[in-house]
Amino acid sequence: MSQTDSPPRRGANAGRHSLSGTLERVLPRLVVAPSFAVALFFVYGYMIWTFVLSLTGSRMLPQYDFVGFEQYARLFANERWNVAATNLVIFGGLFIVICLILGLVLAILLDQRIRQEGVLRTIYLYPMALSLIVTGVVWRWILNPGLGIQSLVRGWGFEDFTFDWLVDPDMAIYALVIAAVWQASGFVMALFLAGLRSIDDxxxxxxxxDGASLPRVYWxxxxxxLRPVVFSAVMILAHIAIKSFDLVMALTGGGPGYATDLPATFMYAHTFTRGQIGLGSASAIMMLCGVLAILVPYLYSELRGSKHG
Amino acid sequence: MSALEIRNVRKTFGTTEVLKDISLAIDSGEFLILVGPSGCGKSTLMNAIAGLEPVTAGEMLIGGEDVTWRTPAERDIAMVFQSYALYPSMTVRQNIVFGLEVRKVPKAEREEAVARVAELLQITPLLDRKPSQLSGGQRQRVAMGRALAREPQIYLFDEPLSNLDAKLRVEMRTEIKKLHQRLGTTIVYVTHDQIEAMTLADRIAVMRDGRILQLGTPDEVYNDPADIFVAGFMGSPSMNFIRATLAGQPGSYRLSVDVGGEQPLVLPWPAERETPALVRHVGEPVTLGLRPEHFSEEDARLGDRIEGTLLNTTTTVVEPTGADLLLRVALGESEITVRLGPKSRAVPGEPIALRVDMSRAVLFEPETESRLA
Incomplete structure (x- = not known):
């Protein structure tokens, strides 16, 4: 800032500048430099390294025997990867849609000038304060047929009641959606509530x-x-969905079998436990492509918007 | 029959009484302005008329029908808001027809209504734009168009010009007046701007603390104010309130004003403005109200003698407004404001001779602030 704000003739006299003047110019860069270097190395450096590894035949340890895109071919032929990718579509789609609907409904209900709104808002927002690991563990107990809801309802006398999604390979992914929605819908509600509050009374x-009924007014x-809010919410939720790892690990561990695998758990399993670094790297790069596919249009629209605004 | 009649309306929020027994009636085609300082209850009264706030007690009739407990939509009214309240996601056209659409008016009639109001307000080229693409004045027109499209019995305007800049405000003011003269609509208009009230209204209701202090034509409210508050609120610059003592007897009352010198300034009270109440206040302090334009300069150059009592004083501040010259002149310990013509050569710090036109002066009781004469 000091540079851009100073009048041009200061640059001509730079040679005569005192030490403090030089420091004033250099200090901001010095302060920013370490974190910039760290980010450059650990984020972008490793990103490139992962990409390089994905082109190799690495197994237990990184090797540099380049095999081209063979790992990608293997990845897409892999049954487990296909399950993980399909799961991501189901999980991500349901998670985003249910969170949006639930968040919007909660926000609209909370916006009716009700009593104790602050308390309710905090209660709904609190799940977001928990780590996904905690959410996973809690819901593992709640959804466990022998401990949670099923056993509770059977204990009331409904002996035929069955709620075993967590152990059903076809339904386990929906159990994951329940836990994730519980965690994030309060946050979406807060976003929508802020949006609703900004609407002129x-x-x-x-x-x-004009005679419009309340549902019509909302619709x-x-x-x-609220369109901009929906947009931001989808962006945030999509990131959470793609990066979901800890929730799966805590809730199902990817099981039963690999029925609830998501790309993140697939990547972890192959890279670090199954000695398939090349294949794992390829899956990591595919995830990056997924994130970029969302991020790039978002950034594009944001940057374009700010230019016009 | 009155277009709108309000009978003994009260409104309380918790323990605070916002509207205290308001009654008024508006004739069809009349332009009524509710004016008062912020917090006087004028907006609450408007919301009550619109049906947006239920009243605590009292009755409200529109076109002779009791609408006290009807919803806003059932009252056949339209409202123009200070913030315009245009639906941001709809185009101008959609904004205008929304109310008709909700009321299931046939499409052909809706199109007709849009064309009619768009032409009336000269917004035809804007019909397919979004409100965010319009300027403040254009939004104001669209908001009025939305109200006009439905052709309701009563129009409510809630400080519609407050968000516009000064020049546009004057333009839109004229436009609203023209529209009213052309369409003969019944309008209730809320403002805190007394100039807006004076220029637009057929009748003005001056409100304070949930009561209507005076309801009358602009001329009545300005020249014949009911109390000190109304007198001070209407008019800019404000009326001068001068402490005086009443003396004399019926037929020849005098006011003596302490101007710091040995001799007080003695102003004769015009006999035609006497009231019976004055007798009881002889020898007591009263408040004399004189508007800045009730003074004129004693100027040898002008030649012709002006009526009124001579007042010799000193100018302290001169504020030229272009059209007039506003002067602050000393009067004893205090100062008063005087409006003179632009040709005046008043100089700060110099003595000045003024004539006081007592024929339009008003007298108040200092304790109760009510009007004496």
Whole structure:
């Protein structure tokens, strides 16, 4: 800042500048430099290294015998990867849609000038404060047929009640969705609530005078106003979905079998426990592509928006 | 029959009484302005008329029908808001027809209504734009268009010009007046701007602390104020309130004002403005109200003698506004504001001779602030 703010003739006299002047110019860069270097090395450096490894036949340890895109071919032929990728689509899709709907409904209900709103808001937002590991463990107990809901309802006398999604290979992925939605919908609610609060109160009055019913007011006027919020919420939720690892590990460990594998757990399993570094790296790069596919349009629209704004 | 009649309306929020027994009636085609300082209850009264706030007690009739417990949509009213309240996701056209659409008006009629109001307000080229692409003045027009499209019995305007800049505000003010004259609509208009109230209204209701202090034509409210508050609120610069003592007897009352010198300034009270109440206040302090334009300069150059009592004083500040010259002049310990023509050569610090036109002066009781004469 000091440079851009200073008048141009200061640059001409730079040679005569005192030590403090030089320090003033250099200090910001010095302060930023270490974290910049660290980020460059550990984020982008390892990203490149992972990409390089994905082109090799590495197994237990990194080797540099380049095999081209053979690991990618193996990856897409891999049954377990296909399950993981399909799971991501199911899990991500349901997670985002249910979170949005639930968050919006909660936000609208909470926005009706109710009593104790602050308390309720905090209660709904609290799951977000928990680590996904904790969420996973809690829901593992709740959904465990022998300990949780099933055993509770059977204990009430409904002997035929069955709720065993967690151990059913076809349904386990939906159990994952339940836990993830529980964790994140309060956060989405907070986003929507902020959006709703920014809406001019006289819009509701105008609509009331126009004779619109409350559902109509929300559907035609309020929800269209929340479009930017929906957009941000989808971005954030999509990231959470793609990066989901700890929740799966804590809740199902990828099981039963590999029925609840997600790309992140697949990558971890192959890279670090099954001695398939090359294949794991290829899956990691595919995940990066997935994130970029979401991030790039987002950044594009954001940057374009700020230029116009 | 009155277009709108309000009978003994009260409104309380918790323990605070915001509207205290308000009654008024508006004729069809009348332009009524509710004016008052912020917190006087004028916006609450408007919301009550709109049906957005239920009243605690009292009755409200629109076109002779009791609408006290009807919803806003059932009252056949339209409102223009200070923030315009245009639906941001809809185009101008959609904004205008939304109310008709909700009321299931046939499409052909809706199109007709849009064309009619768009032409009336000259917003036809804007019909397919979003509100965010419009300027403040254009948004204001669209908001009025939305109200006009439904052709309701009563229009409510809630400080519609407050968000516009000064120049645009004057333009839109004229436009609203023209519209009213052309369409003959019944309008209730809330503002805190007394100039808006004076220029637009057929009748003004000056409100304070949940009560209507005075309801009358702009001329009545300005020249014949009910109390000190109304007198001080209407008019800019504000009326001068001068402490005086009443003397004399019916037919020849005098006011003596302490101006710091040995002799007090004695102002004769015009006989035609006497009231019976004055007798009881002889020898007691009263508050004399004189508007800045009730003074004029005693100027030898002008030649012709002006009526009124001579007042010799000193100018302290001169504020030229272009059209007039506003002067602050000393009067004893305090100062008063005087409005003179632009040709005046008043100089700060110099003595000045003024004439006081007592024929339009008003007298108040200092304790109760009510009008004496």
């Amino acid at each position: 006289s819009l509701f009055k105008a609509a009331a005078l 035609r006027i309020v929800i269209p106003c």
